[in-house]
Amino acid sequence: MGKILSFAVDFGSYAIKGGPKYKAWLYFLLSIILVGSYTAYRQLTEGLILVGATDQIPMELFFANFIFTAHVAAAAILVVAPGYFYHRKDMKELAVIGEIIAMCFVATGITFILFHMGRPDRLWHILPGIGYPNFPNSMLVYDTIVLNVYLYLNLAGISYILYKKYVGEFDTKALARWFTPVIYLAIVWGPLIHICTAFVLSSNARMSEWATAVLPFGFLSMAGASGPSLVVLLFLFIRKHTKVPVNDSVINLMTAIIGWSLGIIILVFASEYFTALYSNTEHAASLNYSMFGHNGLNMYVPWFWGTVGSIVACFVAILIPKVRKSYDLWLPVVCTVIFLTILVEKPMMLVFPAFSPSPFGEYTEYHPTLIEYFNVLFTWAIGFITLTLMTKGAVGILAGEVRYHKTMAST
Numbered sequence: 557m558g559k560i561l562s563f564a565v566d567f568g569s570y571a572i573k574g575g576p577k578y579k580a581w582l583y584f585l586l587s588i589i590l591v592g593s594y595t596a597y598r599q600l601t602e603g604l605i606l607v608g609a610t611d612q613i614p615m616e617l618f619f620a621n622f623i624f625t626a627h628v629a630a631a632a633i634l635v636v637a638p639g640y641f642y643h644r645k646d647m648k649e650l651a652v653i654g655e656i657i658a659m660c661f662v663a664t665g666i667t668f669i670l671f672h673m674g675r676p677d678r679l680w681h682i683l684p685g686i687g688y689p690n691f692p693n694s695m696l697v698y699d700t701i702v703l704n705v706y707l708y709l710n711l712a713g714i715s716y717i718l719y720k721k722y723v724g725e726f727d728t729k730a731l732a733r734w735f736t737p738v739i740y741l742a743i744v745w746g747p748l749i750h751i752c753t754a755f756v757l758s759s760n761a762r763m764s765e766w767a768t769a770v771l772p773f774g775f776l777s778m779a780g781a782s783g784p785s786l787v788v789l790l791f792l793f794i795r796k797h798t799k800v801p802v803n804d805s806v807i808n809l810m811t812a813i814i815g816w817s818l819g820i821i822i823l824v825f826a827s828e829y830f831t832a833l834y835s836n837t838e839h840a841a842s843l844n845y846s847m848f849g850h851n852g853l854n855m856y857v858p859w860f861w862g863t864v865g866s867i868v869a870c871f872v873a874i875l876i877p878k879v880r881k882s883y884d885l886w887l888p889v890v891c892t893v894i895f896l897t898i899l900v901e902k903p904m905m906l907v908f909p910a911f912s913p914s915p916f917g918e919y920t921e922y923h924p925t926l927i928e929y930f931n932v933l934f935t936w937a938i939g940f941i942t943l944t945l946m947t948k949g950a951v952g953i954l955a956g957e958v959r960y961h962k963t964m965a966s967t
Contacts, residue, residue, distance in 0.1 A: 570958045571949035585941040592934020595927045604674040607928040613911045618672040620903035625665035626749045631783020632658035633746035646803045652717045656946045659710040664939030695756045702748045709742040723960045750775035764839040765910040774824040780817030782898040784810040785891035799955040818871040846909040855921045859904035866897040
């Protein structure tokens, strides 16, 4: 028990230490959390009347951001899988960073869902025995299961790896019997997040734009672009500012995954748009609304073309060797653009335009409220401060700067 307490204290104390820029980043996130705590209290006590959701568009920014967090969380397996499936030594040490990303973004996505629910205190309704989960009929139950299982699988992996490295007992050839199956299960489980989330959307019979068989593949390819983009940015930062070695081969592998994923995204978009627009039936009305607007309602049009153009431009850029090898400039820029583009795509292309036209033929636009914006920023700030502190503590252990000292523990 003394080792566990020492691990928690040393990990936490190292995680909050840093230079002026690091502390400024933490204070910035804390300031957003402070303001967001008030707006979160307002929404949780007064209800969804404070957000921009309407009868026609009942899904807010929270739901759109949840889908994106699932992208990043599931893509973290692309760091873990090469290390444990293919036994790449250059990535096995970094697998724990991928698991941290997965855990943080799954937790962030669950927080978005709590805001989306309006009354999270009624979660007991889906608990077996106490409530009625409606399993196996409800797709929401499947999504709840895969999210929580993935969260705890990664939490178990992170705790085991970091603790064993902290006490100096981690040996890749003598892992605990339960650890390897847990890692392999987490790797296999990751894609289920997207598959179930895509099925949740596709199960809405009225939403013609979501009624497509390529939706799970689109989600998986977007995960393969957005998740590794964040991984590349994080690895480049770790390599530049810490003693943890990150080889070029790791960055190059992540970049190759991003390139392939962007190509698949373009193929999925082209297939979907051709299928919907060539026949140009009423099922293409929502897509036409996104692309060209309707009777002066054109809020989504620049977002649509900007997103598509950005994805194509980033795909072309990632094919250029000079861009891929520009670790200090162009590659971080491209990865940042990809991450933000797919984040914006969720509300402005996937979610909001899909609700127009309504069954009565009405078109509408979604306008988030100020409280909704702050609650989104509040949730993202919690996710990023958790990611920052967890990564900082993990880097300290991986670099050997945080370790267990028997003499200090005994005194």
